[in-house]
Amino acid sequence: MTDFHVADADLLAWAENRLTEPAAWSVEAHLDDCAACRFRVPATPALPPAPMDLPPRGRVRRPTRARRIRLLIGAGPQARVAWFSAVAVTVLLTLTVAAQPGDRVPHWLLLLVAPLLPVLGTAASYGPRSDPMAEMVASTAYGGLRIVLWRTLSVLAVSLPVAAAGGVVSALGSPAVWLLPCCALTALTLALATFTGPALAAWVVSGGWFALVTAAHGLPEDTAPLVDPPATPVWLAVLAAAALIITLRRNHTGGNTRRAYR
Amino acid sequence: MTVAVEELTVRYGRRVVLNGLDLALDTGVHGLLGPNGAGKTTLMRVLATVAPPNGGGVRLLGSAITGEKELRAVRRQLGYLPQTFGFYPRFTVREFVEYFAWLKEMPAARIPVAVDRALERVGLLDRADDRMKTLSGGMQRRAGIAQAIVNDPRLLLLDEPTAGLDPEQRVAFRSLLRELGVDACVLVSTHLVEDVAVACERVSLVDGGRLVFSGTPAQLAAAGGDGDAGDSAIERGYTAVLRAARA
Numbered sequence: 001m002t003d004f005h006v007a008d009a010d011l012l013a014w015a016e017n018r019l020t021e022p023a024a025w026s027v028e029a030h031l032d033d034c035a036a037c038r039f040r041v042p043a044t045p046a047l048p049p050a051p052m053d054l055p056p057r058g059r060v061r062r063p064t065r066a067r068r069i070r071l072l073i074g075a076g077p078q079a080r081v082a083w084f085s086a087v088a089v090t091v092l093l094t095l096t097v098a099a100q101p102g103d104r105v106p107h108w109l110l111l112l113v114a115p116l117l118p119v120l121g122t123a124a125s126y127g128p129r130s131d132p133m134a135e136m137v138a139s140t141a142y143g144g145l146r147i148v149l150w151r152t153l154s155v156l157a158v159s160l161p162v163a164a165a166g167g168v169v170s171a172l173g174s175p176a177v178w179l180l181p182c183c184a185l186t187a188l189t190l191a192l193a194t195f196t197g198p199a200l201a202a203w204v205v206s207g208g209w210f211a212l213v214t215a216a217h218g219l220p221e222d223t224a225p226l227v228d229p230p231a232t233p234v235w236l237a238v239l240a241a242a243a244l245i246i247t248l249r250r251n252h253t254g255g256n257t258r259r260a261y262r
Numbered sequence: 263m264t265v266a267v268e269e270l271t272v273r274y275g276r277r278v279v280l281n282g283l284d285l286a287l288d289t290g291v292h293g294l295l296g297p298n299g300a301g302k303t304t305l306m307r308v309l310a311t312v313a314p315p316n317g318g319g320v321r322l323l324g325s326a327i328t329g330e331k332e333l334r335a336v337r338r339q340l341g342y343l344p345q346t347f348g349f350y351p352r353f354t355v356r357e358f359v360e361y362f363a364w365l366k367e368m369p370a371a372r373i374p375v376a377v378d379r380a381l382e383r384v385g386l387l388d389r390a391d392d393r394m395k396t397l398s399g400g401m402q403r404r405a406g407i408a409q410a411i412v413n414d415p416r417l418l419l420l421d422e423p424t425a426g427l428d429p430e431q432r433v434a435f436r437s438l439l440r441e442l443g444v445d446a447c448v449l450v451s452t453h454l455v456e457d458v459a460v461a462c463e464r465v466s467l468v469d470g471g472r473l474v475f476s477g478t479p480a481q482l483a484a485a486g487g488d489g490d491a492g493d494s495a496i497e498r499g500y501t502a503v504l505r506a507a508r509a
Contacts, residue, residue, distance in 0.1 A: 058356065058391045060378065063370040075350055075361055132348020136409065139310040140365035141337040147365065251330065 006030055006037050015042050072147065073154040077131040083121040083155070090114055090162055098169045107170040111227065112213045114166035115181040116206050119189045121155035123202030130198070145246070145253040152186060173227025180235035181226060185209060187242035194245065194252035264288055264417055264447035265309060269318035272304050272471075279304045281471035282318070291443035293458030293479075294451040295500065296468035302451040303345055305468065306421045309449065310342040323416055338367050341415030343406045345422045349394045355381065355405050356390040362409040380408040383438055385431075399426040407435075411442065418448045424457055436461040459483075459496045467503055474507035 006014075006027055013019050014027045031038050061067050090113050097110060126148050128134045137143045160179055167178030185205050192201035216226055225231060246253070265287040272280040280301045296302050307313035308320060311333060319326065322336045349358055359380055363373045381387045384404040394402060403426050410418060424432050439461045442448050452458060458465050459479045467475035467482070475482060479496055486498030490505075 059354070060356070060374045061360070063373040065370075068364050068370065071357070071361055071364055075353065075357075077350065133350070135312060135344045136342060136347055136362065136406075137365060138312045139337060139340060139342040140362065141334045141367045142365040143337070
């Protein structure tokens with residue numbers, strides 16, 4: 001025991017960690033020996049509150065169905081920028097043809113370009129070349145055909161109105177029938193892509209369409225066999241065949257590989 | 263067994279990348295070591311259900327993946343970080359992780375909390391609303407880790423996760439690994455032997471498409487002698503096992 005005791009103010013300062021190092025040492029040395037002072041150590045009433053350095057909540061979105069659709073459809077590879085420019089060019093072409101009823105711009109150009117828009121958009125939407133996250137997306141439950149179909153749907157939602165407008169303006173065939181080659185060629189691309197990957201599939205389908213339109217161009221202007229109502233059953237048959245292939249080979253879609261995982 | 267691989271063979275064209283590889287993993291942190299080109303990434307991709315095997319059996323989470331139903335069930339409980347990955351430029355960090363939460367078919371009500379928790383675990387919560395492209399390489403990799411763990415996967419596959427992390431982040435990452443390994447099977451592929459020594463309970467060493475060693479880090483260290491090349495016991499063990507496998 002000793003006659004010297006630590007002052008109340010110093011004890012409080014020590015408990016609150018406010019003393020300088022040497023002063024704290026001497027207090028601690030004294031506390032080691034002096035039970036009376038140990039009892040007087042305040043129960044750290046004024047410890048600084050725990051730092052609240054958690055960041056603010058930020059933009060947390062409610063997990064609604066709309067949010068899910070918006071994210072799954074809206075998020076997509078950057079390659080779609082190229083596709084959007086193709087859409088813009090087609091809109092421009094449509095406007096040009098509409099503004100000039102004469103034959104300065106051949107109308108079959110519209111028929112050549114418009115139905116290929118969804119084909120290009122679909123091919124730019126998935127696959128290891130277009131999608132920087134393809135590898136990770138392929139390993140998720142949603143990967144494969146399902147996410148590819150969502151993205152194709154978003155592409156069609158933009159492309160089809162443009163193609164229909166092209167049909168109305170060009171006065172070739174019947175505007176409603178224009179939507180059929182759009183859908184059929186897109187489905188054909190998806191089906192072919194299960195064998196070749198989307199990029200090559202889009203090239204092949206585009207090439208085939210070019211050949212068809214060029215061949216049909218030799219016919220008199222007022223007949224447009226590709227988009228006339230009699231062509232409807234043919235396009236429906238192509239669409240059905242492509243859908244069948246996609247369904248049968250659904251495991252081959254959208255991954256980083258052309259073979260199925262089993 | 264969370265992962266049971268038997269006689270796994272993978273070919274790219276004529277080149278045999280994995281050649282009759284056997285592997286059995288259970289809960290815990292497992293290191294996958296091997297020289298470049300040994301087949302580590304290919305093995306990771308097969309386990310991530312991204313690359314198909316040419317031969318042999320793969321059972322994940324107790325199920326042989328025979329059809330689409332099993333495949334989806336396994337994928338919901340899978341976390342995968344590839345060696346290299348990109349992102350959509352418009353994504354914020356939080357959107358990037360949220361996107362994968364949706365893709366992994368997590369229950370909607372759990373998603374916001376799970377996303378923020380994953381970001382907090384990798385130390386990115388304060389950057390959650392920044393765009394991915396404004397992040398440094400190490401931060402982008404941590405965002406990649408966050409998307410892998412957002413669904414609390416039972417099987418977590420991390421391919422070279424420490425590449426681009428500074429030493430301090432590596433230490434934090436190792437303690438995260440130990441946390442995750444308590445109730446998940448974590449497979450970490452790396453070429454950094456010291457990562458394995460510190461963070462992993464078991465090590466598998468792959469060379470030439472085959473499994474050449476499986477055991478604890480201590481057993482790997484014990485395999486080396488004074489004459490083997492390396493700066494640490496475990497590095498000497500690593501070179502000794504490789505030399506023996508190639509002899």
